[in-house]
Amino acid sequence: xxxxxESGEGLVQxxxxxxxxxxxxxxxxxxxGMNWIRQAPKKGLExxxxxxxxxxSKYYADSVKGRFTISRDNSKxxxxxxxxxxxxxxxxxxxxxxxxLWGWYxxxxxxxxxxxxxx
Amino acid sequence: xxxxxxxxxxxxxxxxxxxxxxxxxSQSLLYSENKKNYLAWYQxxxxxxxxxxxxxxxxRESGVPDRFIGSGSGTDFTLTISSVQxxxxxxxxxxxxxxxxxxxxxxxxxxxx
Numbered sequence: 331x332x333x334x335x336e337s338g339e340g341l342v343q344x345x346x347x348x349x350x351x352x353x354x355x356x357x358x359x360x361x362x363g364m365n366w367i368r369q370a371p372k373k374g375l376e377x378x379x380x381x382x383x384x385x386x387s388k389y390y391a392d393s394v395k396g397r398f399t400i401s402r403d404n405s406k407x408x409x410x411x412x413x414x415x416x417x418x419x420x421x422x423x424x425x426x427x428x429x430x431l432w433g434w435y436x437x438x439x440x441x442x443x444x445x446x447x448x449x
Numbered sequence: 450x451x452x453x454x455x456x457x458x459x460x461x462x463x464x465x466x467x468x469x470x471x472x473x474x475s476q477s478l479l480y481s482e483n484k485k486n487y488l489a490w491y492q493x494x495x496x497x498x499x500x501x502x503x504x505x506x507x508x509r510e511s512g513v514p515d516r517f518i519g520s521g522s523g524t525d526f527t528l529t530i531s532s533v534q535x536x537x538x539x540x541x542x543x544x545x546x547x548x549x550x551x552x553x554x555x556x557x558x559x560x561x562x
């Protein structure tokens with residue numbers, strides 16, 4: 331059974347940094363691209379970053395480019411999101427999602443971890 | 450960026466009724482080399498993370514009831530629920546994966562009368 335479990339939930343001040351983790355199990359993690367997607371309270375879904383199975387390519391939404399960094403450690407079956415210069419508009423539920431076999435749809439999602447940026 | 454427009458924003462139906470919802474993209478999602486449409490549909494029930502229903506515009510995921518039907522090509526897509534059940538109460542999102550940035554529609558909220 332595929333499982334994705336995010337961690338790193340918390341309340342942080344504007345301008346600060348935070349790192350999220352997502353531990354994967356139930357599939358061969360090193361064979362699949364992975365994504366971070368967020369959802370602000372009462373809002374829709376926003377894709378923010380993807381990373382290829384071997385970390386050879388990474389893509390970001392303009393809203394986080396230059397501030398967030400996606401990475402992975404295939405030996406630990408873990409996906410990361412390093413978030414710097416956090417803003418109030420980054421307040422959201424952050425989901426880790428597995429990429430599909432042949433396309434960048436999201437076939438499994440974690441339960442999410444909440445990040446609140448507020449003074 | 451490819452803009453995804455979903456209509457209606459909300460819809461209320463009775464159990465057993467048929468419901469359709471639309472998703473339009475600002476450019477074609479049909480890749481000419483493989484004739485596939487790079488469009489997915491997700492269901493997000495209250496308090497839960499989204500669940501993939503359909504990929505490639507019309508390919509139902511394993512375990513998804515056959516009352517969920519995806520159709521369309523190019524820029525116009527539809528999700529049909531042939532006979533709505535009470536458990537289908539959710540927000541439905543479309544997503545294009547033709548190009549980055551990957552983008553979602555704003556969602557259609559399905560309410561059960």
